[in-house]
Amino acid sequence: MPGKILYIEDNAMNMRLVKVILRPTDYEFLSADSGLRGIEKAQQEHPDLILLDINMPGMDGVEVCEKLRSLSEFSDTPIIALTAWATENERGDYIKKGFDDLLAKPINRFVLLTMVDHYISQQKTHAEGNDASLPST
Secondary structure: OOOEEEEEOOOHHHHHHHHHHHOOOOOEEEEEOOHHHHHHHHHHHOOOEEEEEOOOOOOOHHHHHHHHHHOHHHOOOOEEEEEOOOOHHHHHHHHHOOOOEEEEOOOOHHHHHHHHHHHHHHHHHHHHHHHOOOOOO
């Protein structure tokens, strides 16, 4: 099973762009157009990776990340911040806020695909390690 990606983004154009970039992959693409709907969708679908816009009305991306991290089921789920308002120099600030990485907009296709492959592969390896049964004695 290739993996599920949830993109939480209020801008329909950005949503379509990421969907088009990910279309050739085998990943299942899920979407939510607000922070609250994103949290609900995450709880229903249990994605392997969450792409999260920062600048959203109502509940912004940082608040969504904090809420997801407060739920034990998402403590290890990779969350990548997508924003036009941050620079690579601010990556550390976002990591301190609970994100695993930062992708600056405009979105670079190659960088997005590389990040997605890396974090889903890492998540699958982590999940397999947790599911491995102990040898019998």
